[in-house]
Amino acid sequence: MNLLVIEDDPVLGKALQKGLAEAGHACEWVRNGRKGLEDARSQRFDxxxxxxMLPDLTGVEIMKTLRVEGIRTPVLMLTAMGSVEDRVTGLKAGADDYLVKPFAFPELMARLEAIGRRVADRPSSTMSAGPLSLDLTNRRVTRGGAEISLTPTEFSLLEYLIRFHGQVVTRKMLCEHLWESDWEGVTNVVEVHINRLRGKIDRGFDEPLIQTVRGRGYVLRAT
Structure with a gap:
Protein backbone atom coordinates (compact mmCIF):
# COMPACT_ATOMS: atom_id res chain seq x y z
CA MET A 1 0.00 0.00 0.00
CA ASN A 2 0.94 3.62 -0.45
CA LEU A 3 0.40 5.19 2.98
CA LEU A 4 0.33 8.71 4.43
CA VAL A 5 1.18 9.18 8.12
CA ILE A 6 0.15 12.51 9.67
CA GLU A 7 1.80 12.54 13.10
CA ASP A 8 3.58 15.41 14.86
CA ASP A 9 5.52 13.26 17.37
CA PRO A 10 8.97 12.90 15.74
CA VAL A 11 9.84 9.65 17.52
CA LEU A 12 6.56 7.92 16.70
CA GLY A 13 6.37 9.34 13.18
CA LYS A 14 9.86 8.15 12.31
CA ALA A 15 9.18 4.72 13.85
CA LEU A 16 5.94 4.34 11.87
CA GLN A 17 7.59 5.36 8.63
CA LYS A 18 10.43 2.89 9.21
CA GLY A 19 8.15 0.04 10.31
CA LEU A 20 5.72 0.45 7.43
CA ALA A 21 8.56 0.64 4.92
CA GLU A 22 10.12 -2.54 6.35
CA ALA A 23 6.71 -4.22 5.99
CA GLY A 24 6.85 -3.47 2.27
CA HIS A 25 4.68 -0.36 2.08
CA ALA A 26 5.50 3.03 0.61
CA CYS A 27 5.07 5.63 3.35
CA GLU A 28 5.12 9.42 3.46
CA TRP A 29 5.27 11.09 6.89
CA VAL A 30 4.22 14.68 7.58
CA ARG A 31 4.12 16.46 10.95
CA ASN A 32 1.78 19.37 10.23
CA GLY A 33 -2.01 19.35 9.96
CA ARG A 34 -2.28 21.70 6.98
CA LYS A 35 0.42 19.89 5.03
CA GLY A 36 -1.24 16.59 5.89
CA LEU A 37 -4.59 17.80 4.56
CA GLU A 38 -2.93 19.08 1.38
CA ASP A 39 -1.25 15.72 0.78
CA ALA A 40 -4.38 13.70 1.62
CA ARG A 41 -6.34 15.77 -0.90
CA SER A 42 -4.06 14.49 -3.66
CA GLN A 43 -5.73 11.07 -3.27
CA ARG A 44 -2.59 9.22 -4.29
CA PHE A 45 -2.62 7.22 -1.03
CA ASP A 46 -4.34 3.92 -0.30
CA MET A 53 -3.84 16.42 18.01
CA LEU A 54 -1.79 18.23 15.35
CA PRO A 55 -0.36 21.71 14.77
CA ASP A 56 -2.56 24.06 12.68
CA LEU A 57 -5.43 21.62 12.09
CA THR A 58 -6.74 18.81 14.29
CA GLY A 59 -7.26 15.32 13.00
CA VAL A 60 -11.03 15.75 13.29
CA GLU A 61 -10.88 18.95 11.20
CA ILE A 62 -8.82 17.18 8.55
CA MET A 63 -11.19 14.21 8.58
CA LYS A 64 -14.33 16.34 8.22
CA THR A 65 -12.80 18.39 5.39
CA LEU A 66 -11.85 15.29 3.41
CA ARG A 67 -15.29 13.75 3.73
CA VAL A 68 -17.14 16.98 2.93
CA GLU A 69 -15.03 17.25 -0.23
CA GLY A 70 -16.01 13.71 -1.17
CA ILE A 71 -12.56 12.19 -0.63
CA ARG A 72 -13.05 8.60 0.50
CA THR A 73 -9.47 7.51 1.19
CA PRO A 74 -9.59 5.14 4.21
CA VAL A 75 -8.40 6.77 7.44
CA LEU A 76 -7.12 5.11 10.60
CA MET A 77 -7.10 7.56 13.51
CA LEU A 78 -4.18 7.03 15.86
CA THR A 79 -4.30 8.97 19.11
CA ALA A 80 -3.75 8.99 22.86
CA MET A 81 -7.30 10.31 23.30
CA GLY A 82 -9.09 7.02 23.88
CA SER A 83 -12.33 7.77 25.68
CA VAL A 84 -15.59 6.48 24.22
CA GLU A 85 -16.56 10.05 23.40
CA ASP A 86 -13.27 10.63 21.55
CA ARG A 87 -13.68 7.43 19.54
CA VAL A 88 -17.28 8.25 18.65
CA THR A 89 -16.26 11.76 17.55
CA GLY A 90 -13.53 10.39 15.28
CA LEU A 91 -15.74 7.75 13.71
CA LYS A 92 -18.62 10.17 13.18
CA ALA A 93 -16.21 12.57 11.48
CA GLY A 94 -15.60 9.86 8.88
CA ALA A 95 -12.71 7.74 10.15
CA ASP A 96 -12.73 4.08 9.11
CA ASP A 97 -11.00 2.84 12.25
CA TYR A 98 -9.57 4.15 15.53
CA LEU A 99 -6.49 2.92 17.40
CA VAL A 100 -5.45 4.24 20.81
CA LYS A 101 -1.81 4.88 21.84
CA PRO A 102 0.14 3.04 23.07
CA PHE A 103 -0.45 0.30 20.53
CA ALA A 104 1.19 -2.82 19.15
CA PHE A 105 2.60 -2.39 15.63
CA PRO A 106 1.20 -5.76 14.42
CA GLU A 107 -2.31 -4.54 15.37
CA LEU A 108 -1.77 -1.32 13.43
CA MET A 109 -0.72 -3.36 10.38
CA ALA A 110 -3.70 -5.70 10.74
CA ARG A 111 -6.13 -2.77 10.92
CA LEU A 112 -4.58 -1.08 7.86
CA GLU A 113 -4.76 -4.31 5.90
CA ALA A 114 -8.40 -4.76 6.94
CA ILE A 115 -9.51 -1.33 5.74
CA GLY A 116 -7.43 -1.85 2.60
CA ARG A 117 -9.35 -5.07 1.86
CA ARG A 118 -12.68 -3.33 2.35
CA VAL A 119 -11.75 -0.72 -0.23
CA ALA A 120 -10.40 -3.31 -2.68
CA ASP A 121 -13.66 -5.26 -2.44
CA ARG A 122 -15.79 -2.16 -3.00
CA PRO A 123 -17.02 -1.93 -6.61
CA SER A 124 -16.30 1.18 -8.61
CA SER A 125 -19.12 3.64 -8.06
CA THR A 126 -20.24 5.84 -10.93
CA MET A 127 -22.98 8.40 -11.40
CA SER A 128 -24.27 9.86 -14.62
CA ALA A 129 -26.68 12.47 -15.92
CA GLY A 130 -27.00 12.75 -19.68
CA PRO A 131 -23.49 13.25 -21.11
CA LEU A 132 -21.95 13.70 -17.64
CA SER A 133 -20.28 10.80 -15.87
CA LEU A 134 -18.68 10.79 -12.40
CA ASP A 135 -16.37 8.05 -11.19
CA LEU A 136 -16.62 8.41 -7.40
CA THR A 137 -13.81 5.96 -6.71
CA ASN A 138 -11.19 7.62 -8.91
CA ARG A 139 -12.86 11.05 -8.80
CA ARG A 140 -12.89 11.48 -12.57
CA VAL A 141 -15.46 13.56 -14.44
CA THR A 142 -16.20 13.29 -18.14
CA ARG A 143 -18.69 14.94 -20.46
CA GLY A 144 -19.24 13.23 -23.78
CA GLY A 145 -16.08 11.22 -23.15
CA ALA A 146 -13.90 14.31 -22.57
CA GLU A 147 -12.29 14.41 -19.13
CA ILE A 148 -12.84 17.53 -17.01
CA SER A 149 -10.52 18.56 -14.17
CA LEU A 150 -12.36 19.79 -11.07
CA THR A 151 -11.25 20.93 -7.63
CA PRO A 152 -12.46 18.83 -4.66
CA THR A 153 -15.15 21.41 -3.87
CA GLU A 154 -16.33 21.54 -7.49
CA PHE A 155 -16.46 17.74 -7.64
CA SER A 156 -18.52 17.57 -4.44
CA LEU A 157 -20.84 20.29 -5.77
CA LEU A 158 -21.38 18.48 -9.08
CA GLU A 159 -21.93 15.15 -7.31
CA TYR A 160 -24.64 16.75 -5.19
CA LEU A 161 -26.36 18.33 -8.21
CA ILE A 162 -26.34 15.00 -10.04
CA ARG A 163 -27.87 13.24 -7.04
CA PHE A 164 -30.77 15.69 -7.37
CA HIS A 165 -30.78 15.58 -11.17
CA GLY A 166 -33.81 17.48 -12.47
CA GLN A 167 -34.69 18.87 -9.03
CA VAL A 168 -34.03 22.34 -7.63
CA VAL A 169 -31.18 22.47 -5.12
CA THR A 170 -31.34 25.51 -2.83
CA ARG A 171 -28.36 27.56 -1.67
CA LYS A 172 -29.10 26.42 1.87
CA MET A 173 -28.83 22.77 0.81
CA LEU A 174 -25.49 23.47 -0.87
CA CYS A 175 -24.17 25.30 2.20
CA GLU A 176 -25.12 22.37 4.43
CA HIS A 177 -23.56 19.85 2.04
CA LEU A 178 -20.31 21.66 1.28
CA TRP A 179 -19.57 23.52 4.51
CA GLU A 180 -21.83 21.85 7.08
CA SER A 181 -23.52 25.18 7.65
CA ASP A 182 -27.18 26.16 7.39
CA TRP A 183 -26.29 29.85 7.02
CA GLU A 184 -26.92 31.31 3.57
CA GLY A 185 -26.14 34.91 4.48
CA VAL A 186 -25.44 37.46 1.78
CA THR A 187 -22.18 35.96 0.59
CA ASN A 188 -21.85 34.99 -3.07
CA VAL A 189 -19.55 32.04 -2.36
CA VAL A 190 -22.09 29.54 -3.73
CA GLU A 191 -22.50 31.57 -6.91
CA VAL A 192 -18.73 31.77 -7.33
CA HIS A 193 -18.36 27.97 -7.16
CA ILE A 194 -21.36 27.42 -9.43
CA ASN A 195 -19.96 29.82 -12.04
CA ARG A 196 -16.55 28.14 -11.96
CA LEU A 197 -18.17 24.73 -12.31
CA ARG A 198 -20.30 25.92 -15.23
CA GLY A 199 -17.23 27.30 -16.93
CA LYS A 200 -15.58 23.89 -16.81
CA ILE A 201 -18.40 21.50 -17.67
CA ASP A 202 -19.99 23.70 -20.36
CA ARG A 203 -16.82 24.87 -22.08
CA GLY A 204 -16.91 23.74 -25.72
CA PHE A 205 -20.50 22.48 -25.55
CA ASP A 206 -23.68 24.13 -26.86
CA GLU A 207 -26.06 22.98 -24.11
CA PRO A 208 -25.60 24.46 -20.59
CA LEU A 209 -26.32 21.85 -17.94
CA ILE A 210 -26.61 23.88 -14.71
CA GLN A 211 -29.48 26.36 -14.70
CA THR A 212 -30.39 29.05 -12.18
CA VAL A 213 -33.94 29.01 -10.82
CA ARG A 214 -34.50 32.60 -9.74
CA GLY A 215 -35.25 32.96 -6.06
CA ARG A 216 -34.84 29.24 -5.38
CA GLY A 217 -31.44 27.84 -6.37
CA TYR A 218 -30.02 25.66 -9.12
CA VAL A 219 -30.99 22.63 -11.13
CA LEU A 220 -28.94 20.28 -13.30
CA ARG A 221 -30.85 19.23 -16.38
CA ALA A 222 -29.17 16.81 -18.75
CA THR A 223 -30.82 14.57 -21.32
Whole structure:
Protein backbone atom coordinates (compact mmCIF):
# COMPACT_ATOMS: atom_id res chain seq x y z
CA MET A 1 0.00 0.00 0.00
CA ASN A 2 0.94 3.62 -0.45
CA LEU A 3 0.40 5.19 2.98
CA LEU A 4 0.33 8.71 4.43
CA VAL A 5 1.18 9.18 8.12
CA ILE A 6 0.15 12.51 9.67
CA GLU A 7 1.80 12.54 13.10
CA ASP A 8 3.58 15.41 14.86
CA ASP A 9 5.52 13.26 17.37
CA PRO A 10 8.97 12.90 15.74
CA VAL A 11 9.84 9.65 17.52
CA LEU A 12 6.56 7.92 16.70
CA GLY A 13 6.37 9.34 13.18
CA LYS A 14 9.86 8.15 12.31
CA ALA A 15 9.18 4.72 13.85
CA LEU A 16 5.94 4.34 11.87
CA GLN A 17 7.59 5.36 8.63
CA LYS A 18 10.43 2.89 9.21
CA GLY A 19 8.15 0.04 10.31
CA LEU A 20 5.72 0.45 7.43
CA ALA A 21 8.56 0.64 4.92
CA GLU A 22 10.12 -2.54 6.35
CA ALA A 23 6.71 -4.22 5.99
CA GLY A 24 6.85 -3.47 2.27
CA HIS A 25 4.68 -0.36 2.08
CA ALA A 26 5.50 3.03 0.61
CA CYS A 27 5.07 5.63 3.35
CA GLU A 28 5.12 9.42 3.46
CA TRP A 29 5.27 11.09 6.89
CA VAL A 30 4.22 14.68 7.58
CA ARG A 31 4.12 16.46 10.95
CA ASN A 32 1.78 19.37 10.23
CA GLY A 33 -2.01 19.35 9.96
CA ARG A 34 -2.28 21.70 6.98
CA LYS A 35 0.42 19.89 5.03
CA GLY A 36 -1.24 16.59 5.89
CA LEU A 37 -4.59 17.80 4.56
CA GLU A 38 -2.93 19.08 1.38
CA ASP A 39 -1.25 15.72 0.78
CA ALA A 40 -4.38 13.70 1.62
CA ARG A 41 -6.34 15.77 -0.90
CA SER A 42 -4.06 14.49 -3.66
CA GLN A 43 -5.73 11.07 -3.27
CA ARG A 44 -2.59 9.22 -4.29
CA PHE A 45 -2.62 7.22 -1.03
CA ASP A 46 -4.34 3.92 -0.30
CA UNK A 47 -4.85 4.82 3.38
CA UNK A 48 -4.02 7.56 5.90
CA UNK A 49 -2.82 7.15 9.49
CA UNK A 50 -4.01 10.30 11.22
CA UNK A 51 -3.11 11.66 14.64
CA UNK A 52 -5.85 13.57 16.45
CA MET A 53 -3.84 16.42 18.01
CA LEU A 54 -1.79 18.23 15.35
CA PRO A 55 -0.36 21.71 14.77
CA ASP A 56 -2.56 24.06 12.68
CA LEU A 57 -5.43 21.62 12.09
CA THR A 58 -6.74 18.81 14.29
CA GLY A 59 -7.26 15.32 13.00
CA VAL A 60 -11.03 15.75 13.29
CA GLU A 61 -10.88 18.95 11.20
CA ILE A 62 -8.82 17.18 8.55
CA MET A 63 -11.19 14.21 8.58
CA LYS A 64 -14.33 16.34 8.22
CA THR A 65 -12.80 18.39 5.39
CA LEU A 66 -11.85 15.29 3.41
CA ARG A 67 -15.29 13.75 3.73
CA VAL A 68 -17.14 16.98 2.93
CA GLU A 69 -15.03 17.25 -0.23
CA GLY A 70 -16.01 13.71 -1.17
CA ILE A 71 -12.56 12.19 -0.63
CA ARG A 72 -13.05 8.60 0.50
CA THR A 73 -9.47 7.51 1.19
CA PRO A 74 -9.59 5.14 4.21
CA VAL A 75 -8.40 6.77 7.44
CA LEU A 76 -7.12 5.11 10.60
CA MET A 77 -7.10 7.56 13.51
CA LEU A 78 -4.18 7.03 15.86
CA THR A 79 -4.30 8.97 19.11
CA ALA A 80 -3.75 8.99 22.86
CA MET A 81 -7.30 10.31 23.30
CA GLY A 82 -9.09 7.02 23.88
CA SER A 83 -12.33 7.77 25.68
CA VAL A 84 -15.59 6.48 24.22
CA GLU A 85 -16.56 10.05 23.40
CA ASP A 86 -13.27 10.63 21.55
CA ARG A 87 -13.68 7.43 19.54
CA VAL A 88 -17.28 8.25 18.65
CA THR A 89 -16.26 11.76 17.55
CA GLY A 90 -13.53 10.39 15.28
CA LEU A 91 -15.74 7.75 13.71
CA LYS A 92 -18.62 10.17 13.18
CA ALA A 93 -16.21 12.57 11.48
CA GLY A 94 -15.60 9.86 8.88
CA ALA A 95 -12.71 7.74 10.15
CA ASP A 96 -12.73 4.08 9.11
CA ASP A 97 -11.00 2.84 12.25
CA TYR A 98 -9.57 4.15 15.53
CA LEU A 99 -6.49 2.92 17.40
CA VAL A 100 -5.45 4.24 20.81
CA LYS A 101 -1.81 4.88 21.84
CA PRO A 102 0.14 3.04 23.07
CA PHE A 103 -0.45 0.30 20.53
CA ALA A 104 1.19 -2.82 19.15
CA PHE A 105 2.60 -2.39 15.63
CA PRO A 106 1.20 -5.76 14.42
CA GLU A 107 -2.31 -4.54 15.37
CA LEU A 108 -1.77 -1.32 13.43
CA MET A 109 -0.72 -3.36 10.38
CA ALA A 110 -3.70 -5.70 10.74
CA ARG A 111 -6.13 -2.77 10.92
CA LEU A 112 -4.58 -1.08 7.86
CA GLU A 113 -4.76 -4.31 5.90
CA ALA A 114 -8.40 -4.76 6.94
CA ILE A 115 -9.51 -1.33 5.74
CA GLY A 116 -7.43 -1.85 2.60
CA ARG A 117 -9.35 -5.07 1.86
CA ARG A 118 -12.68 -3.33 2.35
CA VAL A 119 -11.75 -0.72 -0.23
CA ALA A 120 -10.40 -3.31 -2.68
CA ASP A 121 -13.66 -5.26 -2.44
CA ARG A 122 -15.79 -2.16 -3.00
CA PRO A 123 -17.02 -1.93 -6.61
CA SER A 124 -16.30 1.18 -8.61
CA SER A 125 -19.12 3.64 -8.06
CA THR A 126 -20.24 5.84 -10.93
CA MET A 127 -22.98 8.40 -11.40
CA SER A 128 -24.27 9.86 -14.62
CA ALA A 129 -26.68 12.47 -15.92
CA GLY A 130 -27.00 12.75 -19.68
CA PRO A 131 -23.49 13.25 -21.11
CA LEU A 132 -21.95 13.70 -17.64
CA SER A 133 -20.28 10.80 -15.87
CA LEU A 134 -18.68 10.79 -12.40
CA ASP A 135 -16.37 8.05 -11.19
CA LEU A 136 -16.62 8.41 -7.40
CA THR A 137 -13.81 5.96 -6.71
CA ASN A 138 -11.19 7.62 -8.91
CA ARG A 139 -12.86 11.05 -8.80
CA ARG A 140 -12.89 11.48 -12.57
CA VAL A 141 -15.46 13.56 -14.44
CA THR A 142 -16.20 13.29 -18.14
CA ARG A 143 -18.69 14.94 -20.46
CA GLY A 144 -19.24 13.23 -23.78
CA GLY A 145 -16.08 11.22 -23.15
CA ALA A 146 -13.90 14.31 -22.57
CA GLU A 147 -12.29 14.41 -19.13
CA ILE A 148 -12.84 17.53 -17.01
CA SER A 149 -10.52 18.56 -14.17
CA LEU A 150 -12.36 19.79 -11.07
CA THR A 151 -11.25 20.93 -7.63
CA PRO A 152 -12.46 18.83 -4.66
CA THR A 153 -15.15 21.41 -3.87
CA GLU A 154 -16.33 21.54 -7.49
CA PHE A 155 -16.46 17.74 -7.64
CA SER A 156 -18.52 17.57 -4.44
CA LEU A 157 -20.84 20.29 -5.77
CA LEU A 158 -21.38 18.48 -9.08
CA GLU A 159 -21.93 15.15 -7.31
CA TYR A 160 -24.64 16.75 -5.19
CA LEU A 161 -26.36 18.33 -8.21
CA ILE A 162 -26.34 15.00 -10.04
CA ARG A 163 -27.87 13.24 -7.04
CA PHE A 164 -30.77 15.69 -7.37
CA HIS A 165 -30.78 15.58 -11.17
CA GLY A 166 -33.81 17.48 -12.47
CA GLN A 167 -34.69 18.87 -9.03
CA VAL A 168 -34.03 22.34 -7.63
CA VAL A 169 -31.18 22.47 -5.12
CA THR A 170 -31.34 25.51 -2.83
CA ARG A 171 -28.36 27.56 -1.67
CA LYS A 172 -29.10 26.42 1.87
CA MET A 173 -28.83 22.77 0.81
CA LEU A 174 -25.49 23.47 -0.87
CA CYS A 175 -24.17 25.30 2.20
CA GLU A 176 -25.12 22.37 4.43
CA HIS A 177 -23.56 19.85 2.04
CA LEU A 178 -20.31 21.66 1.28
CA TRP A 179 -19.57 23.52 4.51
CA GLU A 180 -21.83 21.85 7.08
CA SER A 181 -23.52 25.18 7.65
CA ASP A 182 -27.18 26.16 7.39
CA TRP A 183 -26.29 29.85 7.02
CA GLU A 184 -26.92 31.31 3.57
CA GLY A 185 -26.14 34.91 4.48
CA VAL A 186 -25.44 37.46 1.78
CA THR A 187 -22.18 35.96 0.59
CA ASN A 188 -21.85 34.99 -3.07
CA VAL A 189 -19.55 32.04 -2.36
CA VAL A 190 -22.09 29.54 -3.73
CA GLU A 191 -22.50 31.57 -6.91
CA VAL A 192 -18.73 31.77 -7.33
CA HIS A 193 -18.36 27.97 -7.16
CA ILE A 194 -21.36 27.42 -9.43
CA ASN A 195 -19.96 29.82 -12.04
CA ARG A 196 -16.55 28.14 -11.96
CA LEU A 197 -18.17 24.73 -12.31
CA ARG A 198 -20.30 25.92 -15.23
CA GLY A 199 -17.23 27.30 -16.93
CA LYS A 200 -15.58 23.89 -16.81
CA ILE A 201 -18.40 21.50 -17.67
CA ASP A 202 -19.99 23.70 -20.36
CA ARG A 203 -16.82 24.87 -22.08
CA GLY A 204 -16.91 23.74 -25.72
CA PHE A 205 -20.50 22.48 -25.55
CA ASP A 206 -23.68 24.13 -26.86
CA GLU A 207 -26.06 22.98 -24.11
CA PRO A 208 -25.60 24.46 -20.59
CA LEU A 209 -26.32 21.85 -17.94
CA ILE A 210 -26.61 23.88 -14.71
CA GLN A 211 -29.48 26.36 -14.70
CA THR A 212 -30.39 29.05 -12.18
CA VAL A 213 -33.94 29.01 -10.82
CA ARG A 214 -34.50 32.60 -9.74
CA GLY A 215 -35.25 32.96 -6.06
CA ARG A 216 -34.84 29.24 -5.38
CA GLY A 217 -31.44 27.84 -6.37
CA TYR A 218 -30.02 25.66 -9.12
CA VAL A 219 -30.99 22.63 -11.13
CA LEU A 220 -28.94 20.28 -13.30
CA ARG A 221 -30.85 19.23 -16.38
CA ALA A 222 -29.17 16.81 -18.75
CA THR A 223 -30.82 14.57 -21.32
Missing amino acids: AVVLDL
